[in-house]
Amino acid sequence: MTPASLRPRATGRVTLADVAHAAGVSPITVSRALRGERAVDPALVERVQAAARLLGYVPDPAARALASQRSSHVTVLVPMLSNALFVDVLEAVQRSLRPAGYQTLMGVTHYNAEEEEQLLREQLLQRPAGLLVTGIERSDTARALIAQSGVPCVHLMEVSGAPGVYSVGFSQADASADMTRHLLGRGRRRIAFAAAQLDARTLQRRDGWRRELGAAGLYDATLEWLDPAPSSIALGARMFEQILRAQPDVDAVFFCNDDLAQGALLAALRLGMAVPGRVAVAGFNDLTGSDQMLPPLTTVRTPRAEIGTAAARMLLSLMNGEAVASPCVDLGYEVVVRAST
Amino acid sequence: MTPASLRPRATGRVTLADVAHAAGVSPITVSRALRGERAVDPALVERVQAAARLLGYVPDPAARALASQRSSHVTVLVPMLSNALFVDVLEAVQRSLRPAGYQTLMGVTHYNAEEEEQLLREQLLQRPAGLLVTGIERSDTARALIAQSGVPCVHLMEVSGAPGVYSVGFSQADASADMTRHLLGRGRRRIAFAAAQLDARTLQRRDGWRRELGAAGLYDATLEWLDPAPSSIALGARMFEQILRAQPDVDAVFFCNDDLAQGALLAALRLGMAVPGRVAVAGFNDLTGSDQMLPPLTTVRTPRAEIGTAAARMLLSLMNGEAVASPCVDLGYEVVVRAST
DNA sequence: CTGAAAGCGCTTACAG
């Protein structure tokens, strides 16, 4: 019998050494074989894999992180989970990262630069293998933290031409301009833009709308309705009533997000205001329920699941030290015309 | 100058040893002082804390996990993020756990027992400090995995009287029974129950409805509409039309979740069917938008943020090895009567 | 209440 003192903290775990012993090689060879490092004899690789499978070996992530100074988790920073948009992105990210052996650690910034910095600080101390952040804009501090960490980072939702910046998204301004053009094409002339939250992407949408109305000679600052409060169905209803009370000649309202537009459609029903007869209503993102509204909502379908998948794939390449074909992937969008415009 | 070979892998990180040196004590004393272990001279604790602060010391989670065989993350398993319910729970959990130094690792089971097992297996290999799972019911395998791991575990959303089971939630059946009683009180006699997803909690709600209708002598199996598809606004609309076509004498429909009920209200508008005049509609969970519907939706408000907070608090106690006052916390619910019933 | 020693399970860096 082995005296307890000779194995004081036996954890019962199958270790690299056990696999090495079983396969008749050294631990480091097991390590290399299992990580798929080249420069290992294929025959050995197979022997090692068989032994590992037989013993049910699973690498210890903590030991690996300590030795390599790099953990196996990826941090994803999103602004808010109450916006279904980011839930879809997150799910797609997880679905791509998990099979590759990475854990997803989610942080919610609440659209707040300081919270983002704080999260970044905390997370980077854990030495994540990769980083996924929402949008291109952030504080100088946040930007510096990311750069100094040396952790590979991909930006979600927007596209950036800046050198050294990896991004997967689409042009928020172009999408918004396209929707505005659709409304103009329907003969609308007094097209209001209504937005909440006022984060960077919301303002890019406003810019797209401005650009199109300006080009048509129809821009008017009083058509711009910006509210910094969080986006919600209830807020959309309030904004809609407010806009049409203040400016009865408005013949279309373009909301920066579908929840607002859904609230507007409900308010219109309540007020007995015909949509699109009296006023057209358009949204953005094609959230769940928009196709069920009365009338069904015209909106912009955005490729959030695809963004999550593509960004995860790009990050995997970067984490593997591979070259990335294009650092800036534009996944586009689609104006979905329904009965509300 | 120190030859590079003497510090081949200097990470630049401030370590326990640095703090120990600065405070003039041994590393293990720093470790104990910083973790707030008692049996350290209060004067030393202060000296150590000062040194740590001065040097900007942050413990390395990987090293800590490797040495202690316990990581600093907590795994939370939820069925689905597209149900806003769980987003609220998750946010509350994170908000409570982060200040205590724990990272939240979220896993999505998609209401699938096998996915839950798989996630549990993966996560438990990482030796989480704690575990939060949704609901009491799960496969024997999953239950065994949790038990064998020895990781403290709190169950969310339901309450269980079983010995050794920690839970924070409310009685789904009672809530459902209360809503049914409300409908009966309004003079409704042909009250249908319509549900999707058909997870354990949905079926408990059905049981509460059955119990009340049975007690009133009004139960009828044809009033039960169960669809295993995922819950959604669109599905609610379809179910509503289907129910009223099949059983024109139904005078109320109680949906197991608000998204279904919202879809039903939209369908009623489309069909020109008066709510609550012709048929009453009730939901469950008081999701966002329910108060904005036409008419506003009667529903059950469930304390999901409170559940997240209380469960996190209970888990923190368990992870600290402290006794828990009550292993089963019932946070109740509230029937919110609006104009749809 | 404090400390010296050993060890957690890997990977890095250097040889051969």
Added chain:
DNA sequence: CTGAAAGCGCTTACAG
């Protein structure tokens, strides 16, 4: 292509 040695930064278990 393979390996022996050292080390990653902590905590456990044992003394005193």
